[in-house]
Amino acid sequence: MNSTVLVNIFRFIGLLTLQVMVLNHINLFGFLNPYPYILFILLFPVNGNRAALLVSAFFLGLCVDMFLDTSGPHAAACVVLAYVRRNYFKLAFGVSFEYQTIKINDRLSPERFSFILMCIVTHHLILYLLEVFNLGLIFSTLLNALYTTIFTLIISLIVIYLIKPAKE
């Protein structure tokens, strides 16, 4: 049990609690709820165990599904995001990302911003397409995904700034 594992367990529980108790009840304009719980997947250590990330992302999504009565879409979206996260690191930070020490929760740079944005867009697109599951409603689905993406992005950036670890 080293501190990284503990921090991640704490983050898992903390973000899930925040999501379920507060953020699911916002209903901005009657229908918008942000999903910043995916920050757990984004903030997972860059070179951490990928299998652990996949499994924990799956259970995180499943927990949110359970609370929201959606059964499935959140888990699927989280698993996909956890899998493609590595490619997004490459896209945003360059090929040699493994040798750099990337910290997502640090000063906002264009690279960090684009990484967060790509992750949120991927997650929300899959989430909304699976949740609505109706091609006839594709336009309103995409529009909803767009609005929620903006909302999640704002909340995520706020959360990142709030939980930014103090300088040692």
Add this chain to the structure above:
Amino acid sequence: MQQIFNFLYKNSIFLLFLLLLGISLIFTIQSHSYHRSRAVSSANAVSGYVYEQVNNIKAYFNLREQNQALAFENARLQSLLYNTQDTANRPEIKIDPAFADYKVIQGKVIKNAFSRQKNYLTLNIGYNDGVRKDMGVLSSRGVVGYIEQTSANYATVISVLNKDFRLGAKIKKNNHFGTLTWNGKNTGYAQLTDVPRLAEVTVGDTIVTGAESTIFPENIPIGTIYKVNRNTVTNYFELDIKLFNDMTSLDYIYIVENKHRDEIIKLEEATTPTTTK
């Protein structure tokens, strides 16, 4: 053999990904097929407990509105009582509780949802309190939905605002039947489809539950006609119904059990397959 192990080891992450994605997709597809119940729902001890705690705190913030709603309902019931004709000489009607058609249980919504296509509510009472699948849920203002799943102490409800919701309803003044559904667009309005063309409909008519519903008693209010559309393919009416209930703020609700439901369903299944609830 060695090569198979090598392949599995090399692609273990990808295979794990496929496995987890497969499981979640199965859950998703299951939840979208209508007659299958969902694999994960909030009617379980963990989420039920959490929602109950959250609701305990939230309940303090709308005590005033709840009081007002109760006083309003009391006033309505009192006016019903005082306006009954000749209460003194009317023969007393005695219904033996064992023969009563409907049983009512009181409960509370601890989780409301209305922002998605398929909305489910969670209640603070469950199997131990006598709640079973397919019982009707209503508030003092009208229909809310029906029970989908129960656990020991909690239950989930398919809300009127759910694309899977189906309910037999009728126009109060002329008894023309239709099916109440929701098109997923506006939380204040539901749709009454399959109303025959010969029915006389005017904006403002009251819609109530129909007699063929095995879940609800007849004549439970639902809403009023807001807009009249005609389906150009089938030539049936499709009416937009303004709901009496504000589905975005629900608190105390009643659950009705039709004691003859099983008997009716058995009889109907023996005759024709039916889809309307």
